[in-house]
Amino acid sequence: MESSLEFSGSLGSVSSLASRCRTFKVLVIGDSGVGKTCLTHRLCAGEFPSRMEATIGVDFRERLLDVDGEKIKLQLWDTAGQERFRKSMVQHYYRNVHAVLFVYDLSCPSSFSGLTSWLEECRQNSVRQEIPRFLVGNKTDLRESRRSDGLVSQERALDFARTHHMTFFETSAKSSPKHRSKGRQPGGGGGAPGQQSAVEDVVAAIGAKLKGQKKPSVSSPPAYSGGATGLVTYVKTNSSFTCFNCDVLCRSLCCCFPG
Numbered sequence: 001m002e003s004s005l006e007f008s009g010s011l012g013s014v015s016s017l018a019s020r021c022r023t024f025k026v027l028v029i030g031d032s033g034v035g036k037t038c039l040t041h042r043l044c045a046g047e048f049p050s051r052m053e054a055t056i057g058v059d060f061r062e063r064l065l066d067v068d069g070e071k072i073k074l075q076l077w078d079t080a081g082q083e084r085f086r087k088s089m090v091q092h093y094y095r096n097v098h099a100v101l102f103v104y105d106l107s108c109p110s111s112f113s114g115l116t117s118w119l120e121e122c123r124q125n126s127v128r129q130e131i132p133r134f135l136v137g138n139k140t141d142l143r144e145s146r147r148s149d150g151l152v153s154q155e156r157a158l159d160f161a162r163t164h165h166m167t168f169f170e171t172s173a174k175s176s177p178k179h180r181s182k183g184r185q186p187g188g189g190g191g192a193p194g195q196q197s198a199v200e201d202v203v204a205a206i207g208a209k210l211k212g213q214k215k216p217s218v219s220s221p222p223a224y225s226g227g228a229t230g231l232v233t234y235v236k237t238n239s240s241f242t243c244f245n246c247d248v249l250c251r252s253l254c255c256c257f258p259g
């Protein structure tokens with residue numbers, strides 16, 4: 001599959017493509033420190049970031065993909081794992097979501113146990129069963145240097161993925177795998193045990209799954225509808241604003257942006 005890389009900052013080219021390609025909102029959730037920011041950065045910018053800070057609220061990255069000749073845009077919502085940085089905005093993260101990426105750190109079993117509370121948050125925010133779910137065990141590069149009893153086994157994770165109808169991957173945001181697997185579909189299939197995936201395989205699987213979906217709602221921002229009372233909500237993140245009137249990445253280009 002041919003694909004193109006797009007930095008989240010290059011809005012000029014993204015906005016010119018917005019009218020031509022379908023946009024899918026992909027929510028990335030998981031405990032703090034599992035590598036959500038590194039993973040989304042690698043997925044969108046093609047590299048492991050050199051410096052990391054905890055995400056405050058939500059940050060956005062975009063990736064343009066060519067799936068069987070159709071251009072689609074993945075809008076990755078990298079949410080804060082720390083409760084104190086999520087607060088009351090959580091319900092907005094889940095609005096109009098097209099796919100959910102659950103991330104855990106395979107060298108940190110508590111982050112795997114924590115997946116049940118992320119599932120519960122999805123349930124509370126009415127994420128429907130038909131919304132595609134992906135399970136990503138990150139930091140496979142640490143597998144060789146750690147004792148196996150301190151790691152989340154692939155079997156255990158695969159079992160969880162099957163139970164919750166998720167496509168399962170093990171990958172590393174930091175380094176590329178020696179032996180690649182294309183992920184495991186819910187109910188089995190996929191690569192041989194012990195193999196891991198490249199982050200490219202994860203993004204390709206998300207794109208392929210979403211392409212088959214009906215037209216999403218966020219191909220371009222709708223006109224302002226907040227009214228004089230100013231119902232538009234903005235969230236300041238590390239680098240951007242999100243307008244919950246449009247429910248799309250908009251920053252200062254947004255038709256709703258004040259001033």
Ligand SMILES: Nc1nc2c(ncn2[C@@H]2O[C@H](COP(=O)(O)OP(=O)(O)OP(=O)(O)O)[C@@H](O)[C@H]2O)c(=O)[nH]1
Binds near residue numbers: 030081138141173174
């Ligand atoms: N070895 C290794 N370290 C990683 C990998 N991915 C992320 N890290 C490290 O894990 C730490 C946390 O990464 P983040 O991407 O900030 O984690 P996060 O899930 O976004 O954390 P919050 O923003 O607090 O929710 C950083 O020190 C990263 O360098 C990986 O694949 N391998």
